[in-house]
Amino acid sequence: MNELSVKxxxxxxxxxxxxxxxxxxxxxxxxGQWAAPIADLAILIAAAILAPGxxxxxxLKTIVIQIAVLGIVAIGQTLVLLVRSIDLSVSAVLAxxxxxVVQTTSGSSTLVTLVEALxxxxxxxxxxxxxxxxxxxxxxxxxxxxLVFVQGARxxxxxxxxxxxxxxxxxxxxxxQLGPLPVALLLWxxxxxxxxxxxxxxxxxxxxxxxxxxxxASRYAGIRTDAIVIGAHVICSVLALVGxxxxxxxxxxxxxxxxxxxxLNSIAAAIVGGTTFTGxxxxxxxxxAGVALLVLLLNLVVVLGLPIHWQYVMxxxxxxxxxxxxxxxxxxxxx
Numbered sequence: 001m002n003e004l005s006v007k008x009x010x011x012x013x014x015x016x017x018x019x020x021x022x023x024x025x026x027x028x029x030x031x032g033q034w035a036a037p038i039a040d041l042a043i044l045i046a047a048a049i050l051a052p053g054x055x056x057x058x059x060l061k062t063i064v065i066q067i068a069v070l071g072i073v074a075i076g077q078t079l080v081l082l083v084r085s086i087d088l089s090v091s092a093v094l095a096x097x098x099x100x101v102v103q104t105t106s107g108s109s110t111l112v113t114l115v116e117a118l119x120x121x122x123x124x125x126x127x128x129x130x131x132x133x134x135x136x137x138x139x140x141x142x143x144x145x146x147l148v149f150v151q152g153a154r155x156x157x158x159x160x161x162x163x164x165x166x167x168x169x170x171x172x173x174x175x176x177q178l179g180p181l182p183v184a185l186l187l188w189x190x191x192x193x194x195x196x197x198x199x200x201x202x203x204x205x206x207x208x209x210x211x212x213x214x215x216x217a218s219r220y221a222g223i224r225t226d227a228i229v230i231g232a233h234v235i236c237s238v239l240a241l242v243g244x245x246x247x248x249x250x251x252x253x254x255x256x257x258x259x260x261x262x263x264l265n266s267i268a269a270a271i272v273g274g275t276t277f278t279g280x281x282x283x284x285x286x287x288x289a290g291v292a293l294l295v296l297l298l299n300l301v302v303v304l305g306l307p308i309h310w311q312y313v314m315x316x317x318x319x320x321x322x323x324x325x326x327x328x329x330x331x332x333x334x335x
Contacts (some may be wrong), residue, residue, distance in 0.1 A: 001230050019165045035325065036273050036289035039318075043296045046131020051303045064300050065174070065250050068188035070265055072243040075195055076236030077266040078287045081211045083232045084110055084279030085139040085321030090266055092150035093121050094259035100243060101157050102166050102254045105265050110167050117241055118125060124150060125237030129230030147263070158254075168253055176237065184246050191239070196284050208232060213280025272322040293318065 047054035073090055080087045100117045101110070124146060131142035166174075176183045199205035209230045210218045219225050241264070248254050273290030275282025297314045 001006075018264050021177065027152065033274055033286060035322070036286060036293050040289055041294050041295060043293070043300060047296075047300055047303070051300065053302045054300060059299070059303065060101045063295055064182055065184045065231045065246075066295045066299070067291055068182065069185035069243050069247045069250070071188045071264065071288060071297060072191055072246065073240050074266040074269040074291050075191060075284060076232075076239035076286050078275050078282060078284060079195070079208060079232040080139075081267070081270050081275045081277065082208050082279055082282055083229050084212050084215065084265065084277075085127060085229060086143060086277075087233060087240075088140065088143040088263050089124065089150055090236065090240035090243075091259045091262045091324055092147045092154065093124055093240040094247070095254070096150050096154040096244075097121055097159070097241035098152055098244040098248035098254045098286060100257055101170065102248055112170070114245075117245075121237040121241035122234050125130060125234035126230060129226075129233035129235065132233065133226035133229040138238075153261055166248055170229060170245055170249030171252065172249070174246050174251070184250065187242075189247065190283055192241075199284065201218075204228070204231065209280050225310045242298045264293060265315075268322075270325070271305040272318055290322075 033302065047121065052058065058318070073094065077087060097117045097120070100120065101113055128139075128143050128146055131137040131146075132139050135142075173183050178186055199208065207218070207223050208220070209229050210223060211225045215225050240262075244259055247259060251258075256265065269290035270287045271277070271290070272293055273282065273286030275287060294315060296312045297318065301308075301310045301314060
């Protein structure tokens with residue numbers, strides 16, 4: 001046997017003998033938990049030095065509302081990721097709900113239309129959940145197919161062009177303030193707090209983590225895993241619609257491309273915040289930090305006057321680093 005064939009085997013033997021210490025794994029976990037909040041703080045400090053206009057009242061309000069809209073959508077996306085699924089249809093649901101509600105302007109029927117829009121979003125989420133859990137369709141395929149279907153339905157409803165007037169109550173939610181705080185921010189905080197309590201203190205929340213962590217064991221333990229997956233998808237679609245209503249109220253009209261980038265941004269926010277693609281691990285505190293990180297980065301690019309393509313560069317870089325950190329953790333656990 002020649003020397004060249006022996007060296008790789010020796011190297012492989014040394015590599016397979018590697019056993020990470022619990023302290024190293026704990027350090028990687030802490031890095032994943034605190035990376036987004038620390039990055040948020042670093043961006044705020046850098047903005048104060050490089051772009052003082054970043055802290056103008058108008059820009060700060062824009063940032064807060066953008067965080068609120070993406071944050072609402074990302075709550076639902078986090079729940080879906082926790083059960084080992086994904087939802088690529090949130091942007092289409094977001095836009096469809098806005099189209100349905102905005103086309104109704106009379107006060108007597110606005111509430112009815114709002115309920116109808118929420119029901120439609122719930123049905124879309126139900127269909128996603130049934131395809132993923134009952135028919136075993138891969139989540140990417142199921143929800144991407146729903147994305148195409150809902151986009152087609154939206155174009156049919158709007159006839160290819162925006163119409164109608166944004167109701168006053170949406171303008172209040174999207175652009176109004178309650179004291180010094182935007183209503184949109186308060187709505188996001190309320191929803192975030194609600195689902196934090198759900199995940200921590202309710203049976204449904206505990207089962208979400210159980211199903212995502214080990215579906216087979218959860219099934220043997222008597223948990224209705226299909227119902228949990230379906231419930232997560234229904235909540236995700238309803239929250240996507242709520243985010244769309246807030247966004248349409250803020251901008252004052254419905255654009256055909258409304259929310260087109262919220263699919264990847266909501267997934268990125270959750271992943272950057274520590275939620276894993278493998279399910280059962282993550283929390284809404286981390287997602288909130290991830291939402292803030294993405295919005296602050298994208299806004300800072302605009303305030304600094306950099307070319308718009310730098311938004312995609314920064315967003316991709318953050319997502320790649322977060323995914324690499326998760327991959328490294330999985331590697332350590334596998335050893």
